[in-house]
Amino acid sequence: MATKVSEQNLILNMGTAFRGSMDIIKADMELEEKISTLALSILIHIDENPEISQGQLGKMLRRDPMTMSQAVRALQTAGLVVSEQDKDDRRIKRLKITKKGKQVAENLRNSEKKLIDALVKKWGKTKSS
Numbered sequence: 001m002a003t004k005v006s007e008q009n010l011i012l013n014m015g016t017a018f019r020g021s022m023d024i025i026k027a028d029m030e031l032e033e034k035i036s037t038l039a040l041s042i043l044i045h046i047d048e049n050p051e052i053s054q055g056q057l058g059k060m061l062r063r064d065p066m067t068m069s070q071a072v073r074a075l076q077t078a079g080l081v082v083s084e085q086d087k088d089d090r091r092i093k094r095l096k097i098t099k100k101g102k103q104v105a106e107n108l109r110n111s112e113k114k115l116i117d118a119l120v121k122k123w124g125k126t127k128s129s
Contacts (some may be wrong), residue, residue: 025054035078039071040065040108043080043097051094054083083094 038061045057052060058068072095075081080101086092097105 001093022097035074035080036071038067039074042068043075043101043105045109046081046095047097047102051096053086054093054095057095075101 017028040055041061046052046058049057054068055065058065061068063071072081072083076083078100080098082096082098083093084096086094
């Protein structure tokens with residue numbers, strides 16, 4: 001039973017750390033639109049998986065279709081992502097990143113790298129002291 005509680009705490013702490021780091025990263029960006037952490041994660045996944053379907057992405061991120069639709073809609077409204085119907089199956093939407101979205105994704109990665117480098121530097125000092 002203690003193991004299950006500690007696993008739950010680890011997962012909760014990881015989620016909190018992720019949201020906190022994303023808040024730091026978002027603050028470093030110059031976006032006029034308010035975009036959720038989930039939407040920014042989706043943007044990165046779309047950039048790394050060109051023409052992924054919204055359904056595939058939802059399964060990958062373990063999100064329900066309604067949540068995915070809302071997040072993708074926010075990205076579309078911000079001009080970061082476009083969706084097109086699949087040529088073979090018109091029920092499937094393929095997601096593509098726009099030029100603006102590509103720039104935001106690159107800025108996200110740069111901010112994330114700066115944050116990780118700062119953490120590694122700090123942890124390195126702590127461990128060597």
